[in-house]
Amino acid sequence: MEYEYIFGEVRVKPSNAPKFILNGEEVDIWSENLAYYHSRSISEYIRENLLSYEAKGIDPFSEIVGKAVEKEMVKTALMSGSNILFKGKKGYGKTTFSKSILKLLPEKLLAIKGCKIHDDPTHPVCFSCKKKVLEEEKIELVFIPRKWIRIPGDPMMTTRQLIGGISIQKIKEGYDLDHPEVFTPGRVLKAHRGIAYFDELGSIPSALQTLLHELFEERQITTPEGDIVPMKIDTLVISSTNPANYKGVSDIKEPLLDRMEQIDIGPPETAEEEIEIGLRNMSLKTGPIIPDWHLRILANTVRCMRNKNCRYANRIEVEPSCRATIKLFDHVRASAMRKRHEAVMLADYGEKFEVVKLALKSRFEVDYETEVSKDEIISEILNDSIDSVCGSIYSLIPRNVFGEIIEEIARQKIVNVYNGNGTLKTFASSLCKRREELSSAVEITLEAIARCSGLVERCGDGIYVYKAYDRQT
Secondary structure: OHHHHHHOOOOOOOOOOOEEEEOOEEEOOOOOOOHHHOOOOHHHHHHHHHHHHHHOOOOOOOOOOOOHHHHHHHHHHHHOOOOEEEEOOOOOOHHHHHHHHHHHOOOEEEEEOOOOOOOOOOOOOOHHHHHHHHHOOEEEEEEEEOOEEEEEOOOOOOHHHHOEEEOHHHHHOOOOOOOOOOEEEOHHHHOOOEEEEEEOHHHOOHHHHHHHHHHHHHOOEEOOOOOEEOOOOOEEEEEEEOOOOOOOOOOOOHHHHOOOEEEEOOOOOOHHHHHHHHHHOOOOOOOOEOOHHHHHHHHHHHHHHHOOOOOOHHHEEEOOOHHHHHHHHHHHHHHHHHOOOOEOOHHHHOOOOHHHHHHHHHHOEEOOOOOOOHHHHHHHHHHHHHHHHHHHHHOOOOHHHHHHHHHHHHHHOEEEHHHOOHHHHHHHHHHOOOHHHHHHHHHHHHHHHHHHHOOEEEOOOOEEEEHHHHHHO
């Protein structure tokens, strides 16, 4: 009889249902307050909730900055019940996009208590649960949260890790169906009634990729030994991969690609999107302000390293991702916090830009034949970015205001940005969104004058000297 539970399909209706127990009390799972949490497929939940979001005019993927076209493609694929392959370089949000889809599932689902894959009480697929609902008078239930199971692309992954251990022989020998030697679910089976995220699908061994053809299309698996695992896994399969010419990337078998909808995920299209991604994902959510000019300097540094027009483009082999921007923001805020600054200052980049180098050096690679070091590339590109932002600020200074500022500096000879006043302070105030940014605004104004006119020179943390005075002394 137990052998029959392996291959038979079980459907439970009110007419043939056992008693269901939830939190120690018998419940009617078909009642209005519980009916939503069972008997539907993952695809049905996703379609229903996606349509609900759209009817309310709400973006279901609000975690994703920009990417309007990609979002529409994802919605279409989800509505049609398709598997999805996100393709793009590292750090551009493939995993974040996958996790954002999770909210289209119910916050909780009813499952058979003790089931290793959290079976639906009305349509169990695991052997043990089939036996329970057909033979036992009472079945205990439990609510489970949404499931998002990461399946990392591991070249050493085994069949047991991916699928699990299922022994038909042990069943024939009389072992109970829930015995560990009979059934130990792998990562794929644990994603039942949730999302299975294959992170870097191409890195999974070719032999195991072949097993996934059947999973993606028929929701079941035949093991390498030819044994069918007749569990109709109810899961949304989302995968990710880097471009084929990307360093260390393995190929995905064409028959597997044919069973997925490929959606390309690229870098942020604008500096504004880059900055928004950086701010949203920082570890240091609070602390000294990062003014707009520093946000632009740091974001543009990263973006320049991706740009084919960058003067070092032919030497950068692997470009930095959005993670570089995120860590740049984190590190300069941490540096400002340690220096007790209210807002980020140029000194928070490090005397020789060490703070910026910390965030970037491990996140890009150079041509092994290049004679220019990573440190040199970072310093040069960062200086270019500072020049660009300072140029835009310099262009904002009216001619008459510029003359007054230079006269003030000439009288003072040495200017401390923390004690700025007069016309310089008034103009700097116009750049600020918050009072705490003022010293940083005075500094970036002086830096703009220094770089664009050469009339002043930076001589330390927040200290600028009038060049004529400097020559005299």
